[in-house]
Amino acid sequence: MITLSVKDLKKRIGKKEIIKGIDIELYEGEVFGFLGPNGAGKTTTIRMLTGLIRPTSGSISICGYDLQTDFTKAMMHLGCIVENPELYPFLSGYDNLVHFARMIPGFRNERLREVIDLVGLSERIHDKVKTYSLGMRQRLGIAQALLGKPKVLILDEPTNGLDPAGIREMRQFIRELAKNEGLSVLVSSHLLSEIQLLCDRVAIISKGAVIQTDTVQALLSSQERMIWRVEPFQQAKEILGTFTEVQEAEDSLITEFDSDKAGLWSRELVNSGVRIIEMNRRLPALEDLFLELTGGDRIE
Amino acid sequence: MLILRKSLSIIITAISAVLLLVWLGGFVYAVQNNLNVKAGDIKDTSRNSKKSSVVNNEKDLKVVAIGDSLTRGMGDETGKGYIGYLTDEMKAKSDKPVIVQNLGISGQESDQLLAQVKTYSVTRQLKEADYILITIGGNDLFQGGQTLADFQPAAIKSIQKKYLRNLDAILSRVRSSNKEAVIFLVGLYNPFIELDNGKETSQVVREWNFNSAETAAKKPKTVFVPTFDLFELKVNDYLYSDHFHPNAKGYRLIAERVAALLTW
Amino acid sequence: MNNLIQNEMLKLLARKRLIVVGGILAILVVLFTYAQYQTVQTQLKKLGTTDWRTTLQQQIIDTQNRLANSRIPDDFKKELEVRVKQQQYYLDNDINPAEPGAPSFTKEFMENSIDLLLPLMIMVIASDLVSSEFSMGSIKLLLTRPVKRWKILLSKYITLLLAISLIIAMMGLVSYLISGVVFGYKGWTAPAFSGFRITEAGFDSSGASIIPQWQFILMDFGVVWFAAVVVGTLSFMVSVLIRSTAAGMGIILALLIAGAILSNMVSSWTSAKYFFMLNMRLTDYLNGSPPPIEGMTLSFSLLVLTVWWLLALVISFTVFTKKDIY
Numbered sequence: 100m101i102t103l104s105v106k107d108l109k110k111r112i113g114k115k116e117i118i119k120g121i122d123i124e125l126y127e128g129e130v131f132g133f134l135g136p137n138g139a140g141k142t143t144t145i146r147m148l149t150g151l152i153r154p155t156s157g158s159i160s161i162c163g164y165d166l167q168t169d170f171t172k173a174m175m176h177l178g179c180i181v182e183n184p185e186l187y188p189f190l191s192g193y194d195n196l197v198h199f200a201r202m203i204p205g206f207r208n209e210r211l212r213e214v215i216d217l218v219g220l221s222e223r224i225h226d227k228v229k230t231y232s233l234g235m236r237q238r239l240g241i242a243q244a245l246l247g248k249p250k251v252l253i254l255d256e257p258t259n260g261l262d263p264a265g266i267r268e269m270r271q272f273i274r275e276l277a278k279n280e281g282l283s284v285l286v287s288s289h290l291l292s293e294i295q296l297l298c299d300r301v302a303i304i305s306k307g308a309v310i311q312t313d314t315v316q317a318l319l320s321s322q323e324r325m326i327w328r329v330e331p332f333q334q335a336k337e338i339l340g341t342f343t344e345v346q347e348a349e350d351s352l353i354t355e356f357d358s359d360k361a362g363l364w365s366r367e368l369v370n371s372g373v374r375i376i377e378m379n380r381r382l383p384a385l386e387d388l389f390l391e392l393t394g395g396d397r398i399e
Numbered sequence: 400m401l402i403l404r405k406s407l408s409i410i411i412t413a414i415s416a417v418l419l420l421v422w423l424g425g426f427v428y429a430v431q432n433n434l435n436v437k438a439g440d441i442k443d444t445s446r447n448s449k450k451s452s453v454v455n456n457e458k459d460l461k462v463v464a465i466g467d468s469l470t471r472g473m474g475d476e477t478g479k480g481y482i483g484y485l486t487d488e489m490k491a492k493s494d495k496p497v498i499v500q501n502l503g504i505s506g507q508e509s510d511q512l513l514a515q516v517k518t519y520s521v522t523r524q525l526k527e528a529d530y531i532l533i534t535i536g537g538n539d540l541f542q543g544g545q546t547l548a549d550f551q552p553a554a555i556k557s558i559q560k561k562y563l564r565n566l567d568a569i570l571s572r573v574r575s576s577n578k579e580a581v582i583f584l585v586g587l588y589n590p591f592i593e594l595d596n597g598k599e600t601s602q603v604v605r606e607w608n609f610n611s612a613e614t615a616a617k618k619p620k621t622v623f624v625p626t627f628d629l630f631e632l633k634v635n636d637y638l639y640s641d642h643f644h645p646n647a648k649g650y651r652l653i654a655e656r657v658a659a660l661l662t663w
Numbered sequence: 664m665n666n667l668i669q670n671e672m673l674k675l676l677a678r679k680r681l682i683v684v685g686g687i688l689a690i691l692v693v694l695f696t697y698a699q700y701q702t703v704q705t706q707l708k709k710l711g712t713t714d715w716r717t718t719l720q721q722q723i724i725d726t727q728n729r730l731a732n733s734r735i736p737d738d739f740k741k742e743l744e745v746r747v748k749q750q751q752y753y754l755d756n757d758i759n760p761a762e763p764g765a766p767s768f769t770k771e772f773m774e775n776s777i778d779l780l781l782p783l784m785i786m787v788i789a790s791d792l793v794s795s796e797f798s799m800g801s802i803k804l805l806l807t808r809p810v811k812r813w814k815i816l817l818s819k820y821i822t823l824l825l826a827i828s829l830i831i832a833m834m835g836l837v838s839y840l841i842s843g844v845v846f847g848y849k850g851w852t853a854p855a856f857s858g859f860r861i862t863e864a865g866f867d868s869s870g871a872s873i874i875p876q877w878q879f880i881l882m883d884f885g886v887v888w889f890a891a892v893v894v895g896t897l898s899f900m901v902s903v904l905i906r907s908t909a910a911g912m913g914i915i916l917a918l919l920i921a922g923a924i925l926s927n928m929v930s931s932w933t934s935a936k937y938f939f940m941l942n943m944r945l946t947d948y949l950n951g952s953p954p955p956i957e958g959m960t961l962s963f964s965l966l967v968l969t970v971w972w973l974l975a976l977v978i979s980f981t982v983f984t985k986k987d988i989y
Binding site for chain 3: 524
């Protein structure tokens with residue numbers, strides 16, 4: 100079931116088109132990565148998805164409700180943290196939750212307990228937020244996002260500023276939410292490693308447009324490579340060149356990976372008297388993929 | 400604690416809401432009351448007839464001074480005027496506390512003074528007085544020096560006639576306010592005595608004073624205090640730089656003369 | 664909506680700004696009470712009597728003497744003339760315009776704080792109401808709820824109105840309680856005049872009526888409230904338009920002070936009467952003091968203030984509902 104659907108979303112500020120047409124669909128129970136370098140338009144897009152910025156054109160619908168025309172109903176099904184969860188530091192965690200719960204029509208008070216237990220803040224919930232650590236604030240942020248039992252959860256850079264243990268914990272927590280509660284979670288990040296570990300599918304955004312959307316697995320496998328360490332080097336290159344495109348690395352040759360043809364190619368090489376020292380199949384990191392797709396757009 | 404704080408917030412909100420309505424009501428009331436006033440529609444909804452709360456302390460010596468710039472003390476650098484010096488003297492000689500009300504208004508003419516003594520509050524103060532001091536007529540006669548410069552006897556006659564009528568009314572009015580107090584009417588001097596037509600102007604002032612004294616003499620306990628002679632010889636020593644009002648020395652002379660007449 | 668207002672109230676109370684405002688007021692009232700007390704003492708010494716009629720009579724005489732001075736400017740002269748007539752009226756009718764007592768002090772305090780002190784206090788609350796959400800970043804949480812933006816802003820505005828009402832009550836109460844220690848708590852039923860009008864011809868008391876002091880004070884508070892609401896709404900608008908609370912406060916402060924300066928010197932620049940700052944002293948119309956610019960009347964000032972108020976409200980709501988939050 101599609102929970103969030105974005106069609107041809109555009110945003111123009113003045114004459115400059117910042118977002119040049121974004122299409123995304125999120126399914127129930129999946130974690131969707133939204134990947135791009137800083138300044139690619141991630142934040143603007145997320146703010147449009149959460150109703151903070153009005154799109155110039157295009158449509159956003161959450162659980163079938165259009166965000167523009169049916170704001171209230173659409174927002175009932177959306178929970179989000181945009182950038183850092185900036186809760187009121189002068190109120191206690193509990194008061195913060197009460198504050199946001201009051202803004203949800205038909206809110207049942209039992210839900211407060213539920214979300215507090217879910218994020219594991221029961222002990223400190225009556226302390227002022229200004230005494231919280233960043234990790235606790237992040238958890239409280241998630242608690243407020245989950246108050247209204249949303250179908251879609253949008254998290255902007257959820258692991259920003261957390262320590263490694265916190266990151267691991269957060270990652271696990273998000274996966275469980277998707278699996279156990281059937282939420283669609285949209286996670287934006289500029290960290291490839293994080294997306295790789297966390298998401299089922301990923302959209303790569305650069306310069307205001309989505310370049311590619313696919314499962315993480317498919318994206319990676321399309322970019323699998325075969326590494327050949329051979330001797331004599333030049334002869335091998337010529338032979339392989341008759342079958343496929345060959346790139347030269349320091350002491351090896353790189354070709355695409357094709358499980359059907361790899362055997363054939365190696366037999367040809369051996370028959371011609373080329374000695375194969377090592378044949379290696381390599382899954383590229385998203386970093387390489389990204390570089391390739393964006394043509395050099397920087398990423399961390 | 401938590402529930403307490405929450406209900407506190409609700410209580411404060413409720414109180415604020417009530418206050419909002421009260422102030423809104425006040426505003427509407429104010430607008431109605433001030434935009435739709437019908438002329439001449441004087442309502443008196445709360446006039447709780449207040450009793451005069453003046454303490455009539457017999458131990459006090461009360462002086463009320465009315466009149467023109469001489470009473471006010473114009474020309475005296477210290478600002479005291481003859482009333483000030485007189486008060487000083489009284490305070491030095493008397494062991495009773497002296498209370499002086501100076502109601503003099505610069506530039507006042509006899510008809511204005513008449514209007515002033517008719518007002519309720521002045522009447523009320525006069526009633527309390529032990530001594531009432533009056534200086535009046537200077538502005539009627541001299542009109543800032545204009546009358547004597549033109550020197551038209553007919554015009555002066557009519558001014559004097561009007562003045563004497565006013566003076567009579569003033570003295571009657573003051574007397575009716577206070578049966579007991581001694582009234583001192585301070586006479587005029589001639590500030591122009593050393594000018595070219597000094598003889599003529601002195602003639603006018605003498606006649607003016609004579610008629611004033613006559614009017615005063617008809618009233619009980621009313622004393623005319625001449626000042627003409629004080630300024631007759633060395634007028635410029637006693638006048639302020641405007642050559643019209645007395646200076647500190649001049650005022651002291653007048654004060655001494657009045658003081659000599661006071662008895663207590 | 665009730666829930667939203669509760670939310671805003673919760674935040675307002677948690678930040679303790681109201682307590683700060685109350686504290687400032689208390690300190691100032693103590694100061695003013697002392698000043699007033701000193702004034703009374705000085706008068707006592709000078710006149711040797713506490714009778715206000717004598718004092719008032721003396722004031723009238725003094726004013727009349729000042730009027731005789733030809734060097735005072737015309738508009739000031741007119742003001743003095745009006746004052747004399749008014750004081751005379753009080754005197755003739757045996758009404759003490761400054762009936763000593765806490766109610767009178769409170770009334771005077773309100774009348775004197777209507778164009779600067781009170782607006783400043785209101786500003787402290789109003790200019791923070793929206794911009795603080797921006798500067799804290801919590802606006803992103805606030806606007807991603809299933810509640811329309813105009814409702815959120817309306818709840819904030821209603822909270823502002825409630826806070827203004829509360830502050831005015833606080834001001835009244837604080838000044839009544841503190842000044843009462845020195846001047847006594849009585850005087851609610853003393854007669855007061857209302858319905859003075861300053862017309863082209865001068866001071867017109869033909870429509871005047873005598874009402875109990877408390878009714879007059881209620882009217883005073885009513886118009887003070889209205890003026891405060893207008894200033895509050897303007898600060899509120901600035902708060903919507905400008906992210907920085909400090910900058911917003913600076914703007915309103917500058918306007919208010921400019922108003923105070925202008926009202927002392929613009930009697931010949933008549934277009935200045937369309938500024939909201941010059942129309943703040945609504946209490947002056949109630950007690951018959953002359954307006955800063957000739958020809959200004961209560962209905963004129965109310966109209967000007969209403970126009971500013973509406974404008975600020977429309978701008979606030981339009982901008983807030985359309986604004987992109989970055």
